[in-house]
Amino acid sequence: MILIGELSLWVALLMAAWSATVSFAGGQMRRSDLVASGERALYATFAFVVLASIGLWTALLTSDFSLRFVASYTSSNLPAVYKFSAFWGGQAGSMLFWCLILALYSAITLFANRRTNRELMPFVTGTLAAILIFFLATTAFGANPYARLDWIPPDGTGLNPQLQNPGMAIHPPNLYLGYVATSVPFAFAIAALITRRLDAEWLAAVRRWSLVSWLFLTIGITLGMWWAYVELGWGGYWAWDPVENASLLPWLTGTAFLHSIMIQEKRGMLRKWNVTLVVATFLLAILGTFITRSGVIESVHSFAQSPIGSWFAGFLILAIVVTAFLVATRLKDLEAQAELESMVSREAAFLYNNVVLVGIAFSVLWGTLFPIISEAVRGSKITVGAPFFNTVNIPLGLLLLGLTGVGPLIAWRRASVANLKRQFAVPVAGGLVLGAAFFALGMRDGYALVSYTLAGFVTTTIAQEFVKGVGARRRIHGEAIPIALLRLIGRNRRRYGGYIVHFGIVVLFAAFAGLAFKKEYDLSLTPGSSFTALDPYNRSWTFTSQGVSRYEELNRQVTAVVLEAKRPGMAPTLIKSEKRQHVDSRGQPTFEPSTEVGILESLRQDVYLVLHGVTGEETAEIRITFNPLVWWVWYGGIIMAIGGLIVMWPQATRSRSGRREGGYVVVMQPAAERPPVEAGV
Amino acid sequence: MARARTKFIMGGILVLGTAGYLMATSIGDTGMYYLTPGELTAKVKRDSTFYETGVKMGARVVPGTIERQPGGRAVSFNVTDGSQTIPVTFRGVIPDTFTDSVDVVVEGRYNRNGTFVATTLLAKCASRYENAPDKYQSTPAYKASKGPAA
Numbered sequence: 001m002i003l004i005g006e007l008s009l010w011v012a013l014l015m016a017a018w019s020a021t022v023s024f025a026g027g028q029m030r031r032s033d034l035v036a037s038g039e040r041a042l043y044a045t046f047a048f049v050v051l052a053s054i055g056l057w058t059a060l061l062t063s064d065f066s067l068r069f070v071a072s073y074t075s076s077n078l079p080a081v082y083k084f085s086a087f088w089g090g091q092a093g094s095m096l097f098w099c100l101i102l103a104l105y106s107a108i109t110l111f112a113n114r115r116t117n118r119e120l121m122p123f124v125t126g127t128l129a130a131i132l133i134f135f136l137a138t139t140a141f142g143a144n145p146y147a148r149l150d151w152i153p154p155d156g157t158g159l160n161p162q163l164q165n166p167g168m169a170i171h172p173p174n175l176y177l178g179y180v181a182t183s184v185p186f187a188f189a190i191a192a193l194i195t196r197r198l199d200a201e202w203l204a205a206v207r208r209w210s211l212v213s214w215l216f217l218t219i220g221i222t223l224g225m226w227w228a229y230v231e232l233g234w235g236g237y238w239a240w241d242p243v244e245n246a247s248l249l250p251w252l253t254g255t256a257f258l259h260s261i262m263i264q265e266k267r268g269m270l271r272k273w274n275v276t277l278v279v280a281t282f283l284l285a286i287l288g289t290f291i292t293r294s295g296v297i298e299s300v301h302s303f304a305q306s307p308i309g310s311w312f313a314g315f316l317i318l319a320i321v322v323t324a325f326l327v328a329t330r331l332k333d334l335e336a337q338a339e340l341e342s343m344v345s346r347e348a349a350f351l352y353n354n355v356v357l358v359g360i361a362f363s364v365l366w367g368t369l370f371p372i373i374s375e376a377v378r379g380s381k382i383t384v385g386a387p388f389f390n391t392v393n394i395p396l397g398l399l400l401l402g403l404t405g406v407g408p409l410i411a412w413r414r415a416s417v418a419n420l421k422r423q424f425a426v427p428v429a430g431g432l433v434l435g436a437a438f439f440a441l442g443m444r445d446g447y448a449l450v451s452y453t454l455a456g457f458v459t460t461t462i463a464q465e466f467v468k469g470v471g472a473r474r475r476i477h478g479e480a481i482p483i484a485l486l487r488l489i490g491r492n493r494r495r496y497g498g499y500i501v502h503f504g505i506v507v508l509f510a511a512f513a514g515l516a517f518k519k520e521y522d523l524s525l526t527p528g529s530s531f532t533a534l535d536p537y538n539r540s541w542t543f544t545s546q547g548v549s550r551y552e553e554l555n556r557q558v559t560a561v562v563l564e565a566k567r568p569g570m571a572p573t574l575i576k577s578e579k580r581q582h583v584d585s586r587g588q589p590t591f592e593p594s595t596e597v598g599i600l601e602s603l604r605q606d607v608y609l610v611l612h613g614v615t616g617e618e619t620a621e622i623r624i625t626f627n628p629l630v631w632w633v634w635y636g637g638i639i640m641a642i643g644g645l646i647v648m649w650p651q652a653t654r655s656r657s658g659r660r661e662g663g664y665v666v667v668m669q670p671a672a673e674r675p676p677v678e679a680g681v
Numbered sequence: 682m683a684r685a686r687t688k689f690i691m692g693g694i695l696v697l698g699t700a701g702y703l704m705a706t707s708i709g710d711t712g713m714y715y716l717t718p719g720e721l722t723a724k725v726k727r728d729s730t731f732y733e734t735g736v737k738m739g740a741r742v743v744p745g746t747i748e749r750q751p752g753g754r755a756v757s758f759n760v761t762d763g764s765q766t767i768p769v770t771f772r773g774v775i776p777d778t779f780t781d782s783v784d785v786v787v788e789g790r791y792n793r794n795g796t797f798v799a800t801t802l803l804a805k806c807a808s809r810y811e812n813a814p815d816k817y818q819s820t821p822a823y824k825a826s827k828g829p830a831a
Binding site: 162233340341348352359363370380383384387388392395396522594595613615616621623 | 685686688689692693696697699700703704706707708710711712713714715716720737751754774775777
């Protein structure tokens with residue numbers, strides 16, 4: 001099986017090469033036999049990549065240490081689930097994993113479009129195959145997971161303990177699923193550019209794929225934050241590290257695209273811009289992979305410095321040149337069909353949403369690449385850290401949060417004063433009340449106050465939309481509230497799913513604003529001694545050390561400290577933090593000791609305990625952090641994912657009236673003042 | 682019609698201009714030189730204000746020089762880039778990955794008495810996701826796979 005897998009990798013490469021060649025040729029010469037052959041070859045590529053992956057999984061699960069990859073990332077005493085997930089734990093395997101997802105997506109795209117978009121498909125197939133050629137070739141020549149050692153070690157070196165975490169088993173696949181899904185819209189964009197069929201047709205085909213990408217990136221980023229928070233022990237979840245930024249960039253441009261696509265659907269505007277966003281999202285996803293793999297930018301996350309960095313740089317440049325050429329030669333076909341009519345319109349709100357999202361993306365990109373830029377321009381590497389990203393992105397983020405509330409309320413084309421008054425009166429009041437309430441409770445941090453005011457505003461807009469929609473259904477259909485609510489969402493998935501995503505964003509911002517009130521204490525505790533600290537809500541906590549214990553567990557030796565945490569009005573609770581020394585199957589220590597943090601979660605705050613070390617026999621050196629509202633980050637992420645799923649869920653193809661509907665509701669009435677039935681996000 | 686467009690563009694320029702202004706000033710305020718020990722030594726020779734200026738230094742820990750204070754909260758060690766060796770002291774959370782011969786990035790100030798006082802310490806494995814044992818590292822296959830950089 002392992003040998004079959006190894007050979008399959010090479011066959012897949014040949015198949016992809018054939019597919020790309022005949023698909024482009026068939027599309028240009030309009031020969032359906034070549035096109036069909038190209039599609040079959042792409043299906044075959046998928047089959048062979050699957051074989052290659054099964055081969056590697058077989059090697060990992062049977063611990064075939066003659067493969068360098070298996071020997072470097074697993075050991076015989078590693079739990080099976082981590083042997084399985086070691087597939088994407090290392091450079092070479094993760095490249096193959098990338099190929100696997102891309103091949104899978106390609107096959108799904110071909111199958112879903114076997115009867116539709118026939119004009120575009122040859123070029124879509126060709127572009128996808130071309131991307132596959134790049135990734136397969138990089139895997140086969142640059143980072144082959146089937147590379148063998150010239151001797152067979154008795155045991156492997158095991159998986160880094162920080163990766164032995166359930167979050168780490170599912171975080172990378174989610175990010176990859178998100179990154180790779182940007183390839184499909186990119187392929188459609190290239191196909192639309194080549195064939196000059198730049199109307200809304202290709203957009204409809206890519207909207208769902210953009211959502212897939214957005215959804216997986218959202219889940220992946222949230223899981224990444226969670227992993228960093230529970231595993232790395234520095235008390236935070238986002239450090240503006242280049243690798244984190246790399247995952248945020250395609251998310252930002254992808255989000256911008258999901259908004260601007262609506263303007264093109266509705267008004268035929270922003271055609272150049274949409275092509276640009278699709279291409280930019282793909283390129284940023286590739287750039288993200290490049291940053292993670294090349295070691296060109298200092299990051300604690302980097303894989304080994306490796307030669308495949310230059311492969312990526314080459315591919316990136318090639319992709320930029322090709323798309324720039326295609327866009328430049330087709331500018332005429334990309335002219336807008338309508339113009340912006342008023343600053344007070346939904347178009348304008350969406351456009352500003354795009355400006356801000358792209359502005360954030362640009363500043364993040366600039367800050368991430370600044371060491372390279374400054375070295376090239378001024379000859380010395382200058383790095384920027386969290387203060388840079390916070391200074392720039394907090395104001396932009398708050399502006400974006402405000403627009404989240406404005407966009408859905410304002411009418412298309414031109415909003416009237418009456419429309420504005422009717423829609424905004426309650427939400428503005430809601431926001432101001434919440435802001436004032438926090439001020440009265442003693443909150444004095446400016447950004448936090450603005451955040452919570454805006455959060456109140458946006459939440460009220462969303463609530464108002466749901467109340468209106470449910471009310472309308474109750475009047476027209478006489479339904480009970482829960483049924484009206486479910487039907488409302490079910491019948492307008494894009495609109496109300498979008499509102500749910502917006503609510504997730506509000507929850508996230510509320511959580512981010514809570515960071516301003518974080519409190520941290522470093523201390524040493526002998527057994528039985530206590531420490532009293534005030535939390536951000538001015539409540540007094542007492543921590544009493546229950547002593548230090550040492551014991552062995554599975555594949556590790558553990559040193560643990562247990563604290564009893566008490567505050568008035570809460571039953572005493574124990575929190576434990578561990579230092580783990582992992583050992584191999586012969587009992588020899590492997591890796592550096594790792595820290596397991598202890599977290600006492602609640603809606604208001606996390607109490608976060610880190611054991612630094614032990615002095616003498618029993619004195620624990622610890623750090624206690626009060627992290628307000630961290631819980632909200634995870635739930636904000638979950639709410640966004642649920643909203644995303646609702647938006648993506650295929651709309652029933654026939655509504656009750658028998659009219660065919662696409663992914664959104666078709667509205668016959670003229671724009672401007674109309675009941676809330678047009679498409680949301 | 683054209684007026685709305687002009688207004689929009691002006692608004693956009695305002696937003697992006699503010700962002701650009703913030704970016705430019707905060708790079709000035711928070712940007713830090715990223716230097717190797719050799720570069721840092723050369724810089725302070727040319728311009729003594731580089732003493733006591735916050736910089737980041739990337740280098741490799743010299744094996745056998747790590748002295749941990751009891752309790753695991755402070756540490757001193759030497760780092761080198763092959764040309765210059767600089768002693769470093771650090772108080773704070775020592776990362777799990779910190780050990781002999783790892784590449785570290787320290788942020789802090791270079792004292793006039795020749796010690797680098799670090800306020801943050803980041804350690805990375807040659808690859809954080811890899812842990813090739815010493816005996817593999819001497820095999821030709823391993824060396825070949827790591828490329829000339831290693």
